[in-house]
Amino acid sequence: MSLTPDDVQKIAHLARLAVTEDEKNSVANDLTNILDLVEQMSQVDTTGVEPMSHPLHMTQRLRDDEVTQTNQREKFQSIAPSVENGLFLVPKVIE
Amino acid sequence: MHNKTISELAAGLRAGEYSSVELTRHFLDRIKKYDPQLNSFISLCEEQALAQAAAADDRLKNGEQGLLLGVPIAHKDIFCTDGVRTSCASKMLDKFIAPYDATVVEKLQQAGVVMLGKTNMDEFAMGSSNETSWYGPVKNPWNTDTVPGGSSGGSASAVAARLAVAATGTDTGGSIRQPAALCGITGIKPTYGRVSRYGMIAFASSLDQAGPMAANAEDAAILLQAMAGFDERDSTSAEEDVPDYVGGLANDLSGLRIGVAKEYFSEGLDPQVEASVRAAIDMYKELGAEIVDISLPNSGLSVPAYYVVAPAECSSNLSRFDGVRFGHRCENPQNLEDLYKRSRAEGFGAEVKRRIMIGAYALSAGYYDAYYLKAQQIRHLISDDFKQAFKQCDVIMGPTSPSTAFKIGEKADDPVTMYLSDIYTIATNLAGLPGMSIPCEPVKGMPVGLQIIGNYFDEARLLNVAHRYQQVTEWHKAMPQAFS
Numbered sequence: 001m002s003l004t005p006d007d008v009q010k011i012a013h014l015a016r017l018a019v020t021e022d023e024k025n026s027v028a029n030d031l032t033n034i035l036d037l038v039e040q041m042s043q044v045d046t047t048g049v050e051p052m053s054h055p056l057h058m059t060q061r062l063r064d065d066e067v068t069q070t071n072q073r074e075k076f077q078s079i080a081p082s083v084e085n086g087l088f089l090v091p092k093v094i095e
Numbered sequence: 096m097h098n099k100t101i102s103e104l105a106a107g108l109r110a111g112e113y114s115s116v117e118l119t120r121h122f123l124d125r126i127k128k129y130d131p132q133l134n135s136f137i138s139l140c141e142e143q144a145l146a147q148a149a150a151a152d153d154r155l156k157n158g159e160q161g162l163l164l165g166v167p168i169a170h171k172d173i174f175c176t177d178g179v180r181t182s183c184a185s186k187m188l189d190k191f192i193a194p195y196d197a198t199v200v201e202k203l204q205q206a207g208v209v210m211l212g213k214t215n216m217d218e219f220a221m222g223s224s225n226e227t228s229w230y231g232p233v234k235n236p237w238n239t240d241t242v243p244g245g246s247s248g249g250s251a252s253a254v255a256a257r258l259a260v261a262a263t264g265t266d267t268g269g270s271i272r273q274p275a276a277l278c279g280i281t282g283i284k285p286t287y288g289r290v291s292r293y294g295m296i297a298f299a300s301s302l303d304q305a306g307p308m309a310a311n312a313e314d315a316a317i318l319l320q321a322m323a324g325f326d327e328r329d330s331t332s333a334e335e336d337v338p339d340y341v342g343g344l345a346n347d348l349s350g351l352r353i354g355v356a357k358e359y360f361s362e363g364l365d366p367q368v369e370a371s372v373r374a375a376i377d378m379y380k381e382l383g384a385e386i387v388d389i390s391l392p393n394s395g396l397s398v399p400a401y402y403v404v405a406p407a408e409c410s411s412n413l414s415r416f417d418g419v420r421f422g423h424r425c426e427n428p429q430n431l432e433d434l435y436k437r438s439r440a441e442g443f444g445a446e447v448k449r450r451i452m453i454g455a456y457a458l459s460a461g462y463y464d465a466y467y468l469k470a471q472q473i474r475h476l477i478s479d480d481f482k483q484a485f486k487q488c489d490v491i492m493g494p495t496s497p498s499t500a501f502k503i504g505e506k507a508d509d510p511v512t513m514y515l516s517d518i519y520t521i522a523t524n525l526a527g528l529p530g531m532s533i534p535c536e537p538v539k540g541m542p543v544g545l546q547i548i549g550n551y552f553d554e555a556r557l558l559n560v561a562h563r564y565q566q567v568t569e570w571h572k573a574m575p576q577a578f579s
Contacts, residue, residue, distance in 0.1 A: 008452075015410060015455040016417070016432070017448055018440035027452070033511050034453055040399045041469050044476070051471035052478060054301050055287040055527020056333065056551075063327070075194050081424035088419055091428050 001035050003028045096121050097257040098574070101314045104260065105162045108155055115155065115165030119148040119209050122167045126211065126258045129578050133234045135243075135253040137172045138180050139212040147209045154207060162317050164207030169259040171250050172213035173220055174200050174305075175294040179210075183296045184228035185218045187416050187423045187442030197294025198326045199263060199305050206321040211259050215249030218444045219413065220270055220298045222246050223516040226507050227446040234503070235278060236575040237541055241500035244274030244516075250308045251278035255542075256578035261309040261318055265295060267302045268401055269495075269520025272532040275308055276495035276544020279534045281315050281561065281571060282308040286552050287527035288333035290319075291326035299408035300331075302401075302524040311571045312533060312561035316340040319554060335552055343555045344562040349383035351560065354488030358394040359519055365498045367538040372494045375535035375545045375564065379492075382563055387488045391480040396473050397522040398514055403457050403470035404525070409447075410454025416442060449510060478526040485550045490560055494519055495532040495544030523548050531557045534570040542573075 003011075005024035008031065012019040019027060073086060082089040096118055099107065107113055113121075123141055130136055144167065151165035175181050175193035182188045196204070204210075217227040225233040225248025233248040235241045236256040243252040247264030251274035254262050264271040266284035275282030283306045290305040297303060307318035320340045326332045355376060360369055376386065418424035418438025425441055428434035443451070457466035484491060497518060506513040523530040528551060532544035545564075549557045565571050 011452045011456045011459075012436075014459055015448075015451045016414075016435040016439055017443070017451065018433075018436040027449070030449055030510055031452060031456070034402060034449070034514075035456075037511050037514065038399045038402050038453075038457075038466065038470075041396060041403075041473055042465075044393075044396060044473060046469060046472035046476070049472040049475050051468055052475035053471055054331070055478070055525075056331065058288075058331065058333075060330065061327070072194065076420070079190075079192055079194065079421045081418060081421075090419055091430050091434055093431050 001032065001039060003032045003035070097125060100311060101162055101166055101260060101317050104166055105164070108165050115148040115151040115209060116145060118165065119144050119167045119211070122211055122259060129256055129258060132239055133236060133252050133256060134231055135215055135233050135249040135256070135258060136169070136212045137182055137184065137215050137230050137249070140179055140210055143179070144209050144211050151207050151209060161207055163203065163321055165209065166260050167209040167211050168203070169211050169214045169250060169253055169262040170200060171216055171247050171263050171265060173216060173265055173296045174263060175296070176200055176210070176213065179213065181213070181296070182229070183219050184216045184230055185442065185444065185447070186229045189229065189423070191421055195294060198291035198328060199322050200294065203321055214253055214262055217246035217248065219296065219447050220246040220265055220267055221409070221446050221450055223269070223273060223513050224506065225249065226503065227444055229444060232503055235500045236578050237279065238500065240502055242277065242503055244277035244496070244500065246270040247308060248274045251275055251280055251282070254278070254280045254308050254310060256575060261307060261314055263305060264308045265303060265305045266524065267298050267405060268524050269517040271306050271308060272495050272520050272530055272544065272546060273517060275532040277500040277542060279537070279542030279573060280308055280310060281312050281533050282306065283315050283319060283531040283554065283557060284523070284529060285319065285323060285554050286333070286529045288331050289529070289552065289554065290322050291329040291332050293326055293328040297412040299405040300412060301408060302405060311565050312558050313341070313344055316344055316558045333552070338555045340555050340558050343559050346559045347383065348379065348560065348563050351379070351384040351490070352387050352488040353379055353384050354387050354389035354484050354491040356389050356391045356394070356484070356491060356493060358391050359493030363497050363515070363518070364494060365538070368494055368498060368543050371536040371538055371543045372545055376492050378564065378567065382567070389484045389487055389491065391484060391522070393473065393476045393480050394522050397477055397525055398518055400470040400473040400477065401521045401525060402453065402514060403466045404474060406450040406454035407457050407467050408454070410451045410458065413447070413451055446510065474525045477522050481526045481528060490556065491548040493546050495546040499538050499541035499543060519546060527551070529554050529557055531561055533561045533564060536570060537573070
């Protein structure tokens, strides 16, 4: 498996990361090497093996539907990059 | 004062030999004197530390019990600390002042510890050498040309140089044990779910686990006692009682069955490290243990499976860093997509970006079965290997790391070579088992770690096994001369 600079462009878009033209070749090379390492998995027959997503066999706990947290909007917005009137500001999304 | 164990410090504080304020000043002075050589701290919390120490002194005067009351420690900068910068060693969070405390921080605070500061680490805990930090690499106090290991490298370096009595760490693929081994200290990664993940910045949620890094097993037991326990704010916190870790330290080891897996003594292991680890295992025979040959046939697949599972979870977890609500935001975003892409590209370092992209690729349409599903199946096989092994033995022993500390820069340009530094530690994270590293005989003056792996929720036994070794050896007492 060998990734091309175009593949890197696609993957970077999925991950919402900007990549420069200069970076694409070296990133393609690094990712290819990592995938070569990962590729060793294909040597093993895993037919019928149940996938393990989690180390402990636990079920999701439920709790009563009660208010447990107080509103701390000002505290949380004090660390935001850009806010106005209690709202987070982002560039215009809808024309 | 900096060479004393936690129990000795607790006795000294109560006998009035020194106050917590004096003790805290002593460590703050050491940090100022020595840390410019090590870079083990990202943030120093001098004012808060002295205030906490003064409060601890008041509690001590009131006769309050508790071994940790007034003892100065450091937190890995992955734990959220209310009002204090929590950077995760990333430019992304360089200006992030956490709005709340992690459960680990809160619990240790209740026990009365003093927080000296926040320790350096690999960016978002992704690395094995502490070279991926936005704040620069940490140096190993045993040889400042070498790495301290990672990702909890700042915690390991600070404890090894006694710039803090102990420190917290986190371990997703070896990030407590490998730096503990390379810096000659004691570290334990508990069973998955044993210690709350609430307020611990997530890397790979099904693997992440917090634990203590200390000068010896007794100190680690005291810290784990305070850190462990069920937390309803962590949805995968284990509802298991916390046993008396300190009370069980001196238990007799007669009849202990130690499993030794041939796969952990394979090609790529430094022969001198092997000799040191085997000598440590032999010492256990004198303590009454018996050695059992075991096999973990799928352990060679742990690194490949990990580098799918961990990046997949990381790509999901790190999607929250989007430049909108907190963290770095790029200048003059043209539109929302540009804001996301440039904020993330500027805020994350190269290794973090690599892992996010590997994860995004492995989870993308058409590749899911070949990578993510396959890795989860292999994870099951690796977990089953351990289940079989623990039918024959009580603990498994082997090396923590295939070599002693390597030179800064030696592996930095080759991600795959770096990933193999964790070849002996990753499998326990995939299975969710507890693992520990304690110092055994050094090689050419550099520390070597003996890894001890236990069954689920068997931390008490690991600490007991480690403590008995430390009662008959002196390796854990050695200090790097330049920092004595």
